[in-house]
Amino acid sequence: MPKNLTVTLSDMEYEILKQIKVVEGEDGDKLRNLLRLYISTIPGLKSSEYALKRVENKEEIDSLLRDVWAAYELTDNPTETWKEDKIDKLTSDLVEINVLVKTGEKQFIPTSKFRNLYKMLLHDIATESKEMDEYSAACIATIQLLKEFSGGTLEKETIRDGTILLNEGWLFAYATAMKKAREFMRTKKLFPEPEEAAAEIS
DSSP states (O other): OOOOOOOOOOHHHHHHHHHOTTSOSSHHHHHHHHHHHHHHHSOOOOHHHHHHHHHHTHHHHHHHHHHHHHHHTTOSOGGGGSOHHHHHHHHHHHHHTTSEEEEETTEEEEOHHHHHHHHHHHHHHHHHOTTSOHHHHHHHHHHHHHHHHTTTOSOHHHHHHHHHHHIIIIIHHHHHHHHHHHHHHHHOOSSOOHHHHHHHHO
């Protein structure tokens, strides 16, 4: 639910706000856009810092992961059962925290910042635990980034649904590519053994 906030600025602060050219809008709208700009420029954590947070928040992340997979027990693609207003609210929330960017009428894609951090985390999480499947690693990466991008303000249901929406819409493709690459490395050889090469030549 939108919140109305009254902010008292000094004359100097207000003049500075009006002169900020990188932020569009007037008065309160400019403050709102300034917040969005700030969120979009927050640097991502280092790989090791994300790893430490995964250890510290393991119970919460595991609980959220169970919630995500519980939704898949009912259907192969939970988003197909969602009503339009739920998807609209969810995409709006994700745009607010710079996870999605609008590209057209009801068309969105993950921001480059989110996508790049996601690929880093997917690799890290999948290599931390060889027993974890690629799709669970993808969900954990998305869960962790949603928590970070929102500053811990998203409710569990929103993180669950956001994870499903992002992965089904865009991000599971990376997990699928990783799964295929791993299967290739397990079953194929890029170069034949010397004995095999000799046999092929003869």
